Amino acid sequence: MTSLDNLPVAVIGAGPVGLAAAAHLIRRGLPVKVYEAGATVAANVRDWGHVRLFSPWEYNTDAEARALLRSHGWQEPPGEAMPTGADLYEAYLNPLAATPEMAAAIETGAKVTAITRRGADKVLSKGRETRAFVLAVSDGNGAIRRDLARAVIDASGTWTAPNPLGAGGILAEGEAEYAGHIAYGIPDVLGRDRAAYEGRTTLVVGAGHSAANVLLDLARLAERNPATSIVWATRGENLMRVYGGGRADQLPARGELGSNLKALVDSGRVTLVAGLSVVRVRAVGGQVVVEGETAQGTREVGPIDRIVAATGQRPDLNLTRELRLDLDSWLESSKALGPLIDPNLHSCGSVPPHGHRELAHPEPGFYTVGIKSYGRAPTFLMLTGYEQVRSVVAAIAGDLAAADDIHLVLPETGVCSTNLPADAATASSGCCGGPAPAEVDACCAADAEAKAEGKSGCGCGPMDMPDRKVSEKIAELACCC
Numbered sequence: 001m002t003s004l005d006n007l008p009v010a011v012i013g014a015g016p017v018g019l020a021a022a023a024h025l026i027r028r029g030l031p032v033k034v035y036e037a038g039a040t041v042a043a044n045v046r047d048w049g050h051v052r053l054f055s056p057w058e059y060n061t062d063a064e065a066r067a068l069l070r071s072h073g074w075q076e077p078p079g080e081a082m083p084t085g086a087d088l089y090e091a092y093l094n095p096l097a098a099t100p101e102m103a104a105a106i107e108t109g110a111k112v113t114a115i116t117r118r119g120a121d122k123v124l125s126k127g128r129e130t131r132a133f134v135l136a137v138s139d140g141n142g143a144i145r146r147d148l149a150r151a152v153i154d155a156s157g158t159w160t161a162p163n164p165l166g167a168g169g170i171l172a173e174g175e176a177e178y179a180g181h182i183a184y185g186i187p188d189v190l191g192r193d194r195a196a197y198e199g200r201t202t203l204v205v206g207a208g209h210s211a212a213n214v215l216l217d218l219a220r221l222a223e224r225n226p227a228t229s230i231v232w233a234t235r236g237e238n239l240m241r242v243y244g245g246g247r248a249d250q251l252p253a254r255g256e257l258g259s260n261l262k263a264l265v266d267s268g269r270v271t272l273v274a275g276l277s278v279v280r281v282r283a284v285g286g287q288v289v290v291e292g293e294t295a296q297g298t299r300e301v302g303p304i305d306r307i308v309a310a311t312g313q314r315p316d317l318n319l320t321r322e323l324r325l326d327l328d329s330w331l332e333s334s335k336a337l338g339p340l341i342d343p344n345l346h347s348c349g350s351v352p353p354h355g356h357r358e359l360a361h362p363e364p365g366f367y368t369v370g371i372k373s374y375g376r377a378p379t380f381l382m383l384t385g386y387e388q389v390r391s392v393v394a395a396i397a398g399d400l401a402a403a404d405d406i407h408l409v410l411p412e413t414g415v416c417s418t419n420l421p422a423d424a425a426t427a428s429s430g431c432c433g434g435p436a437p438a439e440v441d442a443c444c445a446a447d448a449e450a451k452a453e454g455k456s457g458c459g460c461g462p463m464d465m466p467d468r469k470v471s472e473k474i475a476e477l478a479c480c481c
């Protein structure tokens with residue numbers, strides 16, 4: 001059998017985090033092979049290239065990648081400027097991938113469709129860690145080859161596995177049948193997809209930053225063509241997560257996105273249907289009607305021309321079916337990360353720094369990193385991913401001192417909990433990173449309530465969640481203390 005030491009470390013996905021992993025591997029002199037499904041690197045980032053990031057350049061690049069780029073005369077963008085996804089690709093990711101060291105390691109148009117261990121399915125234990133990984137790699141034209149690797153870093157993201165419209169996480173009735181009316185993610189309604197939205201009625205479903213971006217773009221389109229109308233449906237009634245922390249957010253652009261959206265709703269330019277769980281899509285003439293359940297009973301929205309499902313993404317677990325993974329049972333994130341990023345508890349982007357130990361699985365040599373490591377949780381920041389791969393690569397290189405020396409300071413969001421008051425107007429001052437709301441002597445309403453009952457509150461001590469084991473240490477570091 002091939003000695004593992006002669007094999008490369010496989011990195012799946014050439015997004016920001018996969019490319020950073022490759023830069024760290026190259027710096028440590030480890031052989032690396034990067035597989036990218038898209039025709040170019042960063043295919044997912046390019047898909048949402050029209051969207052402006054909420055974090056400025058200073059938070060968007062990896063230290064090792066910067067060092068490599070500088071050695072080839074790279075001009076660093078100004079730290080405080082806010083790039084779009086397209087800028088991130090043009091000014092950072094593409095030049096990084098084009099450096100001779102990286103270019104030699106990257107293969108585009110190469111989709112990894114399955115991973116296993118040589119001669120061992122998931123059940124076989126004997127000598128597992130001594131067997132190479134086998135990656136099935138598709139070239140998109142029907143040919144599949146098998147490559148070997150000593151370790152695998154899965155940085156394949158979640159962007160191409162959107163959650164469905166159906167509020168229960170499965171396709172709504174009619175969702176597949178009327179797929180021609182539905183776009184997932186963040187369509188470019190002011191650019192490449194404009195013709196489909198201009199002068200039409202669009203329903204946006206979802207309550208995250210993706211929904212906010214689409215709604216704001218649609219409102220701009222409506223300014224140019226007033227026949228464009230916009231309806232927004234959210235499953236929850238509490239919009240604090242998307243309205244955000246406003247000026248209390250340490251990433252001002254993220255705070256502004258939420259404030260602008262709130263202003264749009266308040267002005268009546270967007271019709272809000274809060275508390276709607278979508279169950280069905282059906283046709284009416286050339287349009288569609290969306291049916292959902294609300295606390296008051298069944299409700300119909302429409303007829304409408306287009307639906308944008310901005311309902312988040314989930315990891316593709318088929319890829320790793322033959323590996324022994326330990327996942328959080330509801331987020332499908334790496335298990336150790338689950339309690340830190342559970343959106344039932346936190347909406348902060350601020351999680352405790354973590355590295356190879358939290359990202360490892362029972363499968364030796366396999367790590368999930370980047371936004372995929374967060375599973376279905378929506379709060380991932382690139383900076384988190386860069387520290388993840390620094391630690392993971394150090395561990396693969398056998399440098400445990402560096403791998404365990406985790407250091408990361410993240411900007412915090414101005415909102416800490418989904419349990420904030422339902423009336424968004426009363427909650428414009430957030431908690432994490434910002435002043436406590438005037439009316440409570442604590443960082444958020446849930447925290448205040450918990451403290452009043454003599455318990456510790458949100459993120460400030462062990463949570464009162466029977467199914468969750470949150471260690472004291474994690475709780476101390478978590479969200480909004």
Ligand SMILES: Cc1cc2nc3c(=O)[nH]c(=O)nc-3n(C[C@H](O)[C@H](O)[C@H](O)COP(=O)(O)OP(=O)(O)OC[C@H]3O[C@@H](n4cnc5c(N)ncnc54)[C@H](O)[C@@H]3O)c2cc1C
Nearest residue numbers: 013015016017037043044053054055112157370371381382
């Ligand atoms: C609209 C939007 C705005 C965001 N703004 C910010 C921000 O301002 N600041 C911030 O810190 N974070 C932001 N994020 C969150 C996050 O940092 C980004 O999503 C980031 O791109 C995640 O990087 P990644 O490398 O983990 O995954 P991705 O960027 O998704 O990259 C994954 C790569 O893997 C490839 N791939 C997928 N499957 C396979 C396969 N089977 N085989 C081979 N290749 C595969 C894909 O083509 C892709 O290139 C934003 C996210 C979105 C969606």
